[in-house]
Amino acid sequence: MIRENEYKKLDWQLILCYLVLMTIGLISIFSAVYDENHGYILDISQRYGMQFIWIITSLFIAFLVLFVINPKLYSTLAWLIYGGSLFLLLAVIFLGIEVNGSNSWFEFGPVRFQPAEISKIATTMALASLMSSYSFRLKSLNGVVKIALLILVPMAIIVMQKETGSALIYGSFIFMLYREGLSGWYLSLGILAILLFLITLSFSPFIAVIVLTSTLIIARGILTRRPLLHIFILAALLPVMILSPRMGDISSISQSVKLSDVAWLSMVIAPLFLVHLISAFKSKLKLFWNIALCFVAAVVLIFSVEFFFEKVLKDHQRARIENLLGINVDLKGAGYNVHQSKIAIGSGGFSGKGFLQGTQTKFNFVPEQSTDFIFCTVGEEWGFVGSSFLIFIYLFMIIRIFNLAEKQKDTFNRIYGYSLASILFMVIGIPLPFVSYGGSSLWSFTLFLFIFIRLDLDRWK
Amino acid sequence: MAFDLGKKNVLILGVIVVALVFLVQLFYLQILDQEYKVTAENNAYRYDVRYPARGLIMDRNKKILAGNETAYDIMITPYEVKPFDTLDLCRIFDLDYIEVREKLREYRKNRRRIGFQSLQFVKQATSIQYAIFLEKSYKFPGFSAVSRTIRNYPYNSGANLLGYITEADTSFLRKNPQYRRGDYIGKTGIEQSYEEVLKGKKGHNIFLRDVHNQVKSSFADGKYDLEAVPGMSIISTIDxxxxxxxxxxxxxxxxxxxxxxxxxxxxxxxxxxxxxxxxxxxxxxxxxxELLNDPLKPxxxxxxxxxxxxxxxxxxxxxxxxxxxxxxxxxxxxxxxxxxxxxxxxxxxxxxxxxxxxxxxxxxxxxxxxxxxxxxxxxxxxxxxxxxxxxxxxxxxxxxxxxxxxxxxxxxxxxxxxxxxxxxxxxxxxxxxxxxxxxxxxxxxxxxxxxxxxxxxxxxxxxxxxxxxxxxxxxxxxxxxxxxxxxxxxxxxxxxxxxxxxxxxxxxxxxxxxxxxxxxxxxxxxxxxxxxxxxxxxxxxxxxxxxxxxxxxxxxxxxxxxxxxxxxxxxxxxxxxxxxxxxxxxxxxxxxxxxxxxxxxxxxxxxxxxx
Missing domain, CATH: 3.40.710.10 (DD-peptidase/beta-lactamase superfamily)
Structure with missing residues (x-):
């Protein structure tokens, strides 16, 4: 299907990154599960032997995608693929096996496969197909509803599989939507929501509310074109908000009633909010109503985060978030992995201990070290040099995909590229795509990436 | 927006910022922060605990009622153990052969969980046993000794008053997380009432070791080593x-x-x-x-x-x-x-x-x-x-x-x-x-x-x-x-x-x-x-x-x-x-x-x- 001269136009930069990452992965898995009795890297009784097989098969998949499969099929069959992936997602709930408490895996002999991996690609294709059609308008209600459905349906099914973490990845489509015309304000709101989420967890709802209020005052200043006034208001208000819990010390109410910090803070913010509402009534500006709505929604978010965090997320998911935020709670329970992985990474120092010289990532001190915590092995044996090299490769890859996506003449291809970059960006961390152990994930990411590399050839037509 | 980057570049900027955050975190964790390098759970270092001598208990005339003498805990590092003459070891420490075999089998079963750790094998061996062991220790790779102080009582009186010391048990450890398994605690009498004063502070020596668990050298020339602080002595009112x-x-x-x-x-x-x-x-x-079942309730x-x-x-x-x-x-x-x-x-x-x-x-x-x-x-x-x-x-x-x-x-x-x-x-x-x-x-x-x-x-x-x-x-x-x-x-x-x-x-x-x-x-x-x-x-x-x-x-x-x-x-x-x-x-x-x-x-x- 591919012509001789086009072969040279393949994006070899991406392919090189891909090969380097897989090599790092194989070496790290070898080191993580290394056992002197099984020192041969192709020993398939060990994980690295298996990973070698996954790599060979992935290369075969890449070959098929590049040289065999007609790239036109992706846009034409997008809806079929999407439908099929939904079917698989549903089927796995009933027919799949349970792994770590979630029903998201099919098992065929030695091979395990997670339909959610395919669903990411299928959803990307469906979105690209929808949004590249001539009649599509992102800013119409019809368009928004369709996009929301396309994203939310697989997300909901994945949540039903108790894989909340994987479901959250679908949030990354917002970056693609931003490129395709979504207002920057929505992206900002999304980022603000994530920020408030993180602040609530790592500090407290009290601080999150202060940050929220300050942000909205600044936003109001920018939007009403009176930034100075609003900065003055904020400057006066900030110390009052921060010190509000101290009001209890001076006023006499606190003698009888014990109020929480947030309650004191709300006494400061409530009148402010009231003033804002009154001006919204008077001016009849839609903008003011939006700000008010945003405030209420954010407050609800902040206080449901605690609930969400404690009740909805599973222990290991909580631990991952805590890991990211640097909150160490219970070093023997949920925080154990996190703590151990920090020791492993930290002990690597600048240049690392060297290949096979890591002591922390042996003997299961860091559990799941060949999958979720593979970064520990890299960090310990190759140090800051190695781990930052890894980050640079990912960074390079993502930027490269964004740039290539932007260059696409075909809308389908561009949307596909943006989605790929966004999802890669969101996923990286735990586990590491192309590096972590596992056939199902390696195959699907290979498929995801190489379809784009193939689509990219369309530029030269 | 005040200046237009183009949406692609905004996204790329975002990705770069996040990557930088990770890099800074890594830099902190791997280069600046020493905490994760010398923590006791770090397998790259061998922590040898130095147990403090417990404070003495003296009578009103400063005669020693409860003093200290040295005993030795024999430690085993299962990872280092090679086939050895089990019977000989049993003879030195007066152990039961069958039990020892059972213990060793247990270690083998749990070897992944144990890793490089050392575990207590014989508790409170006497100085004589220790001396014999030292002489033959080349025959028992993977075994080592840690000195502990145990009580001696020069006056031969006041047992009920002084109270006794035992190894901290599980329920005690749960309530007192600052203690570790293997620590001794005062269980009754003065030993219990004045545990805080008597116990002293544990220290440690840190050695660097490689992946084969070979101790290479003292870590950072002993900069992070900690002397054990002996417990304070107590003068009792007893004559x-x-x-x-x-x-x-x-x-x-x-x-x-x-x-x-x-x-x-x-x-x-x-x-x-x-x-x-x-x-x-x-x-x-x-x-x-025996004491518990004595009808006279000692x-x-x-x-x-x-x-x-x-x-x-x-x-x-x-x-x-x-x-x-x-x-x-x-x-x-x-x-x-x-x-x-x-x-x-x-x-x-x-x-x-x-x-x-x-x-x-x-x-x-x-x-x-x-x-x-x-x-x-x-x-x-x-x-x-x-x-x-x-x-x-x-x-x-x-x-x-x-x-x-x-x-x-x-x-x-x-x-x-x-x-x-x-x-x-x-x-x-x-x-x-x-x-x-x-x-x-x-x-x-x-x-x-x-x-x-x-x-x-x-x-x-x-x-x-x-x-x-x-x-x-x-x-x-x-x-x-x-x-x-x-x-x-x-x-x-x-x-x-x-x-x-x-x-x-x-x-x-x-x-x-x-x-x-x-x-x-x-x-x-x-x-x-x-x-x-x-x-x-x-x-x-x-x-x-x-x-x-x-x-x-x-x-x-x-x-x-x-x-x-x-x-x-x-x-x-x-x-x-x-x-x-x-x-x-x-x-x-x-x-x-x-x-x-x-x-x-x-x-x-x-x-x-x-x-």
Whole structure:
């Protein structure tokens, strides 16, 4: 299907990154599960032997995608693929096996496969197909509803599989939507929501509310074109908000009633909010109503985060978030992995201990070290040099995909590229795509990436 | 937007920012932060714990009661073990071959979980075993030794007082997360009360090792090593020699012997017999079940835990209450015709009659105290029996009876005093009179006092009206004792009233034989012992023999109680024992060889067989 001269136009930069990452992965898995009795890297009784097989098969998949499969099929069959992936997602709930408490895996002999991996690609294709059609308008209600459905349906099914973490990845489509015309304000709101989420967890709802209020005052200043006034208001208000819990010390109410910090803070913010509402009534500006709505929604978010965090997320998911935020709670329970992985990474120092010289990532001190915590092995044996090299490769890859996506003449291809970059960006961390152990994930990411590399050839037509 | 980047570039900028955040985090974690490099869980370093020497426990004259000696824990690092002569190892440490095989199999099974860790293999091997092991250690790769200090007891006495040390168990570890498995903790007595002072601080040496677990060098030239800080020593109030003598006197007797220095509240001697043999204390785990199952309950510290009826000794309390309440003065006389014949009556032994207060104490007249007690309870000052009783109880409690005195002895119990509720329940509300509770007059009935209570009471009389909470620790060389062990506690009885009672106690001991004095046989010339006998009836067989005393009469140096279970009259066993202890303390020698021999030969343990 591919012509001789086009072969040279393949994006070899991406392919090189891909090969380097897989090599790092194989070496790290070898080191993580290394056992002197099984020192041969192709020993398939060990994980690295298996990973070698996954790599060979992935290369075969890449070959098929590049040289065999007609790239036109992706846009034409997008809806079929999407439908099929939904079917698989549903089927796995009933027919799949349970792994770590979630029903998201099919098992065929030695091979395990997670339909959610395919669903990411299928959803990307469906979105690209929808949004590249001539009649599509992102800013119409019809368009928004369709996009929301396309994203939310697989997300909901994945949540039903108790894989909340994987479901959250679908949030990354917002970056693609931003490129395709979504207002920057929505992206900002999304980022603000994530920020408030993180602040609530790592500090407290009290601080999150202060940050929220300050942000909205600044936003109001920018939007009403009176930034100075609003900065003055904020400057006066900030110390009052921060010190509000101290009001209890001076006023006499606190003698009888014990109020929480947030309650004191709300006494400061409530009148402010009231003033804002009154001006919204008077001016009849839609903008003011939006700000008010945003405030209420954010407050609800902040206080449901605690609930969400404690009740909805599973222990290991909580631990991952805590890991990211640097909150160490219970070093023997949920925080154990996190703590151990920090020791492993930290002990690597600048240049690392060297290949096979890591002591922390042996003997299961860091559990799941060949999958979720593979970064520990890299960090310990190759140090800051190695781990930052890894980050640079990912960074390079993502930027490269964004740039290539932007260059696409075909809308389908561009949307596909943006989605790929966004999802890669969101996923990286735990586990590491192309590096972590596992056939199902390696195959699907290979498929995801190489379809784009193939689509990219369309530029030269 | 103020300046337009283009949406692609905004996204790329975002990705770069996030990547930078990760890089900064990595930089911090891997290069700046040292914490994750030297943490104990880091397998790249071998932490050799250095255990501190536990603080010494000394007696009041700085003689060592509990010292330290070195023992060795043999550690195994399963990862390093190579095939070795198991039988030889068993021979060195006196181990069971089968058990060792089992242990090794267990390690093999858990080898992934254990990793490079070292585990305790033999606990507290002796220096001799250690020496033999050292010689042959090349034959046992993977085995090493860690020195530990264990207790030794040069004075061979005071086991119940000192308490013992054991390895921290799981429930303790759960409550005290700062301890680690393998740490020793004080479990009873001074070892427990002063654990914080005695324990010291662990240290460690850090060695760098490679992936093959070969120790390469000391990490950072020992910059992060930590010296163990030995525990602080404690000076106890105990007089080691007196304690030893007290234990000798109490040998083959069941009961307690307690001596207090009245002016300071310092406990000089505290014997609970039978007690734990000090030679078993250091390795108590070996004997624990044996001690636990001993019918004579050596683990039970009678001196501070057991509530006994005080018997006639309690007449002194009633005399003091009577004097304070004004229902009695030193001239009050009652005649006794072999008992108090009202109601069920209370019998008395033959003695000259009538008696005044002094002579009632000297001859321990039951009848006299029935009169006194009824006058206290039925005092017309108060509207009801209950009110009179509560007044009596208030004063009795002010002596410390019926509650914990607040000593630094962890196992202390409070004894019991009767309550109005209790009598309401027995007799019906307001249906009881002074006569119903007449047993209290002579220290019987619903009252339980520990020997420590009685010793404290003797000290209170010796002080003419105050006591300092008894305690067993003076302080460590660097710390002063709790201020509560300096304060004077004043029972609600005036000083003058004590003098009247003391005269009776003096006569009880120092009257010529044949005068009717209860304890004339224990008088020691020049010591001016003031005492009071007691013979406590009890449901468990023969009467308990009780004696409290202090000496000398003026400026007393020691207050003693001897409480001997099922030994009969107070004058037969308790009084000689208490007086011998007093004599030993005041003169540091015994003149009364015959009496000492009589006590030392006495074996009263058979008396309890009837129990």
């Amino acid at each position: 080691a020699e007196l304690q030893q003598y007290g234990e000798l006197l109490m040998k083959n007797k069941i009961g307690s012997l307690v001596a207090i220095e009245p002016s300071t509240g310092e406990i000089l001697t505290l014997v609970s017999s039978p007690g734990i043999d000090v030679t078993k204390l250091a390795t108590i785990n070996k004997y624990y079940s 683990l039970f510290n009678r001196a501070v835990m057991s509530p006994y009826p005080p018997g006639s000794v309690f007449k002194l309390v009633n005399a003091l209450v009577g004097l304070e309440e004004g229902v009695l003065d030193s001239d009050t006389r009652y005649s006794c015709s072999g008992g108090y014949h009202v109601g069920r009556g209370v019998a008395c032994h033959p003695h000259p009659s009538p008696t005044d207060l002094t002579h009632s104490i000297m001859m321990s007249c039951n009848t006299y105290y029935c009169y006194v007690f009824r006058d206290i309870i039925d005092n017309p000052k108060y509207s009801s029996v209950t009110e009179g009783f509560l007044k009596w109880k208030e004063i009795v409690e002010s002596f410390g009876f019926g509650k914990k005195l607040g000593t630094d002895f962890p196992a202390e119990q409070g004894g019991t005093l009767p309550t109005t509720d209790m009598y309401d329940k027995i007799h019906g509300k307001n249906r009881w009179k002074s006569l119903s509770i007449i047993s209290l007059a002579i220290g019987q009935g619903e009252i339980g006092t520990t020997p420590l209570h009685l010793a404290n009471f003797a000290a209170t009389i010796a002080n003419r009206g105050y006591y300092i909470t008894p305690h067993i620790v003076r302080g460590s060389p660097d710390t002063l004792i709790n201020s509560e062990y300096r304060e004077k506690n004043y029972p609600k009885v005036s000083k003058a009233n004590f003098e009247k009672v003391i005269e009776g106690m003096y006569l009880a001991v120092n009257s010529p034989p044949g005068s009717g004095a209860t304890a004339s046989r224990v008088a020691v010339k020049g010591l001016d012992i003031c005492g009071k006998t007691g013979t406590a009836q009890n449901p468990h067989g023969k009467d308990h023999s009780v004696f409290i005393c202090f000496a000398p009469r003026d400026n007393p140096k020691i207050a003693v109680v001897a409480y001997i279970e099922n030994a009969g009259f107070g004058a037969t066993w308790a009084a000689p024992i208490a007086s011998l202890l007093t004599e030993m303390y005041l003169t540091r020698k015994i003149e009364r060889i015959d009496m000492e021999a009589y006590i030392l030969q006495g074996n009263l343990i058979g008396n309890t067989a009837a129990r």
